[in-house]
Amino acid sequence: xxxxxxxxxxxxxxxxxxxxxxxxxxxxxxxxxxxxxxxxxxxxxxxxxxxxxxxxxxxxxxxxxxxxxxxxxxxxxxxxxxxxxxxxxxxxxxxxxxxxxxxxxxxxxxxxxxxxxxxxxxxxxxxxxxxxxxxxxxxxxxxxxxxxxxxxxxxxxxxxxxxxxxxxxxxxxxxxxxxxxxxxxxxxxxxxxxxxxxxxxxxxxxxxxxxxxxxxxxxxxxxxxxxxxxxxxxxxxxxxxxxxxxxxxxxxxxxxxxxxxxxxxxxxxxxxxxxxxxxxxxxxxxxxxxxxxxxxxxxxxxxxxxxxxxxxxxxxxxxxxxxxxx
Numbered sequence: 250x251x252x253x254x255x256x257x258x259x260x261x262x263x264x265x266x267x268x269x270x271x272x273x274x275x276x277x278x279x280x281x282x283x284x285x286x287x288x289x290x291x292x293x294x295x296x297x298x299x300x301x302x303x304x305x306x307x308x309x310x311x312x313x314x315x316x317x318x319x320x321x322x323x324x325x326x327x328x329x330x331x332x333x334x335x336x337x338x339x340x341x342x343x344x345x346x347x348x349x350x351x352x353x354x355x356x357x358x359x360x361x362x363x364x365x366x367x368x369x370x371x372x373x374x375x376x377x378x379x380x381x382x383x384x385x386x387x388x389x390x391x392x393x394x395x396x397x398x399x400x401x402x403x404x405x406x407x408x409x410x411x412x413x414x415x416x417x418x419x420x421x422x423x424x425x426x427x428x429x430x431x432x433x434x435x436x437x438x439x440x441x442x443x444x445x446x447x448x449x450x451x452x453x454x455x456x457x458x459x460x461x462x463x464x465x466x467x468x469x470x471x472x473x474x475x476x477x478x479x480x481x482x483x484x485x486x487x488x489x490x491x492x493x494x495x496x497x498x499x500x501x502x503x504x505x506x507x508x509x510x511x512x513x514x515x516x517x518x519x520x521x522x523x524x525x526x527x528x529x530x531x532x533x534x535x536x537x538x539x540x541x542x543x544x545x546x547x548x549x550x551x552x553x554x555x556x557x558x559x560x561x562x563x564x565x566x567x568x569x570x571x572x573x574x575x
Contacts, residue, residue: 253312256285258374258381259341259402260310261332261355264293268300270308272409272455273347278309279414280407281345284376287416289313290335290426292328302423309416313423314338319430326435327428329358334428336363341402343374343381348406348510349454356406366398372411372512372533390532390551409455410512411533453485453502458515461487461504461531464495465520465541465560472497474564475519481571487511487531489521505530519560523548540564 258281262274270291281287289310291301298315305313316331332355336344344359346352348370360367371383383405385394397403453459460482462475472492479486487504488497504511506529516534521527523539523546531537532551539552540560549555556563 253288253339253341254286256376257288257339257341258282258285258343258345259332259335259339260287260289260345261328261335261347261352262289262291262301262305263328263347263351263355264291264297264301264304266294266297268293268297268304270301270304271347271349272452273349273407274305275308275415276409276412276455277345277347277407278305279416280374280412281343282309282416283412283414284374284381285342286311288339288341290332291315292331293317295319298425299423303421306421306423307418309419311419311422313421314426315423316426316428324436324438325354325358326431326433328355329362330431331426331428332359333362333431335426336402338426342376343403343405345374346404346406348408353406356404360404363401365401365404366396367404367406368396369406370408370510371396371405372408374405374407386533388529390528408510408512408533410457413514413535450479451483451485453487453504453509453511456485456511456513458482458484458517459487459504459511459513459531459534460484460517460519461489461502461521462492462497462519463489463521463527464491465522466492466497467520469497471561474560477568478517478519478564478571481568482515482517484515484517485513489524489527491522518548518552519564521548522546523551 289305293301298317302313346356368383373384382397460479493503505527510530512533518539539548540556544557
């Protein structure tokens, strides 16, 4: 299998050590299908490529290229070698990568090596009469912007959760990709300690529902109200920078310009005023619900539904109503 569709979109998917794909994979493939034919490149550990290819086909990839990394300890370079080789074979109109830390590193390395244009933190991709374009939400969501490449493939890092489209499973059509190591210098992992954390809540970056708390909660003990509502909704827990700085919750939960960017179906803001830094990380949510006692809080400017009231009165009633519906 060497012929690829003229409108191919190459989607880089990094697999876990067991061959599973990350939660962003279905959204990446769904976004690619809005601009062309999605071709997946799975970058996997030795012996796990077939499992990763099967997962990619189940997520909607019409064709899958498999690259099993020979040196799992090397950072960045082997994955970039694989993506360069895949792009040379497929000749795609665009390359799509998850906007994670590893994804941004991979996209930047590829763009520098090939002289391609990099469109970072996009919220969608599509095709117009001239080719593939990327849509962005910028300046804290105050403006929408469009980027495109004058020539060559457009390299896009896509914000997790920003695209709802999902594809039907496809038959597995996979082939191994021949990758010539570039020999470029790379950092390496010399040792690591494995740590397993279990949680009944979804991961914040790709969650369909997010409940975030702000300074209005008043204390770490009161922040438990956010946890209760999140559990009632099956949501991930987020926070404003003010809540993190006050020590209510660890930094990993911070949503905003200096934290995690999310685009869930539902975003509930409890006691969050809505500073521009926070809005930059959540304004692309499909439905925003804000509860705040300050009727002039900026969060109400972007909320689809707003409740002006004491969160310690409103939220317990909301939780009670949700539990009653269950």
